[in-house]
Amino acid sequence: MGLAYARPLEAVGALPHPGGDWERWALVRAAVLSGAEPPEHPGHSLSVKPGSRLAAALGSGERWVNSYHHQGVDRLGAGVEPVAWARDGVVEALELTGDTWVLGVQWELQESWRDDERMLDVFTAFAAAASRARARRQGPRAAA
Numbered sequence: 213m214g215l216a217y218a219r220p221l222e223a224v225g226a227l228p229h230p231g232g233d234w235e236r237w238a239l240v241r242a243a244v245l246s247g248a249e250p251p252e253h254p255g256h257s258l259s260v261k262p263g264s265r266l267a268a269a270l271g272s273g274e275r276w277v278n279s280y281h282h283q284g285v286d287r288l289g290a291g292v293e294p295v296a297w298a299r300d301g302v303v304e305a306l307e308l309t310g311d312t313w314v315l316g317v318q319w320e321l322q323e324s325w326r327d328d329e330r331m332l333d334v335f336t337a338f339a340a341a342a343s344r345a346r347a348r349r350q351g352p353r354a355a356a
Contacts (some may be wrong), residue, residue, distance in 0.1 A: 253278045253323070258304045264295035265315050266305050269337040270330050277304065277319035278327065284318070313341035 243250040255278045262272035275296075285303040288294065296305035296317070308314035315334070324331040 253320075255279050255319075255327070256298050258296045258298050260305070261295040264293075264305075265307050265313060265337065266295050266317070266334070269333040275330075276327060277317075278324050279319060313338065313345070 240250045242248075255276055257274050257276050259274055260267045260270055260272045264272075279298075285294070285306065288303075288306070291309045292306050293309050294303040294305070295307050295315075296303070298304050302318075304318045306316045315338070317334075321331060321334060
């Protein structure tokens, strides 16, 4: 069970593919180091696969997400399924196949709720999955 967002996608079996907006990243870095206000967060739309864990939390179809990433998914590991894509075909979200609730997204999920409060539903879905997993592990003694 897990939730990964932004750069730790390698943890869910995706190998990084170099690329992305290095100039924008340099502006952010300079702003942070100088104490200045960072530039506006860039973003893009993505499509969410119906029937995925992500779709259960956000709904399927088009969503707007922030985008500071400078890497993308190059190859998927065994048991890893893409569930959201940018218009240019870049994989934006991954899930592990099977019953274990694992979701990885490429955008800054912890920031995106400011643009779309439905993004908080991903955290709610993760917490609910964690509660169900705990109840399964505890078995009948949880009811006592």
